[in-house]
Amino acid sequence: MEAYITDWFSLIVRWIHLITGIAWIGASLHFIWLDNSLQEPPKWKKDKGIKGDNWSIHGGGIYEFNKYALAPPAWPATLHWSKWEAYSTWLSGTLLMVAVYYIQAQSYLVGPDNWISDPSLAVGASIGFLALGLGFYELAVRSPLKHQPMLFAFVIVIYLTFLSWLATKLFSDRAAYLHVGAVMGTIMAGNVFLGIIPAQKSFVAAVEKGLEPDADLAAFAKLRSTHNNYFTLPVLFCMISNHYPFLYGHEYNWLVLAYVMALMAYARHFFNLRHRGIIKPSILVQAFIAFLVAAVYLGYDKLPATMDVADLGDSAGGASVPEPVVDDERATYILAQHCVVCHAATPTFAGFAAPPAGVLMDELANVVGSAARIRTAVATNYMPLGNVTGMTEVERKDLLNWLDNVSP
């Protein structure tokens, strides 16, 4: 019953998180696009203090956006502030963290080879990781570094690489990727709450009093907003990476993540330039080539395994003896010992109400049907989850051997 309630809780919170996230990122992408595609306005608008305009058609209506250089001549009755999109995304994300990783810490947060094996300690480490991750960023962004955007960008790349590494030491691989996304999301929400909104408030206050708005504060808000812009794509990547054990199960998963995130931020740069009319396709080409290099590197160890089998079959000399094929009986035994407690129609493992990820393994035919997926989960040490069932290396090798033979 408890597992059933947890499932509903996590489903609803995830749904809300997705919607609020779309609203936040969507608004952010739209405003960046709008800002970068402002056109030179006609003179009568310039005289009113408008520095750029944009005409759009959407949903069957024509819109005219005007951006004022500073304050409008008359203050509007209602002014929309984009902030709840960010706050509600962060709040629902925090709830989702609790629903998945804190309530089910033993299954999801703790990994077999981490520094921390106690679930409660791991929850504490998770909170500390997010708080310190935000804290150090806030220190850096308020330091003199803010006057050197390029150097700062470099520092952030190193910082996030370090956080990726640290996360893989503290948490299970899957949780580690999620935590990197969560810490970046926290920094982004912090940028809104601690920097952008206060700057906007002081802007409005100054204008209302007829004073000159503080240009430094505005530049500071802009810097934070730029960071958020470059974080967007990597954060979304971290959030969906959860479904791909071939990535987070890799030996150098932290480096893979940092590399892919850097490529995404670089690709984002192409779009930022393009909005301003600077088209540099070479950026996308370079990012794509660098991505291909990573994909080949990650797939490299997968090729020889299957090729070896073919090579052995071809070697007429018979000098090398192929490994004996593991039989169905042994495979059934290993699966029953280590997987079926969770991956059955009615799991017996505490906390599971249904077979996780819809993967059923109580019948060999089902296992053969999803052999490729199961192979990845086993080869990357992702399964058994946190190795709670204590699968040995020999059993792992035997199961992989059997999988290779049932579905080459």
Ligand code: HEC
């Ligand atoms: C403690 C319970 C538990 C045990 C034991 C367990 N699993 Fe899982 N398994 C899970 C959970 C939870 C998920 C869903 C994780 C996710 O959403 O990424 C999962 C997901 C999977 C997936 C899908 C991964 C994907 O998204 O492609 C495969 C395949 C899998 N398990 C195979 C196995 C195999 C093989 C074993 C035994 C060697 C095993 N599992 C043992 C809990 C378990």
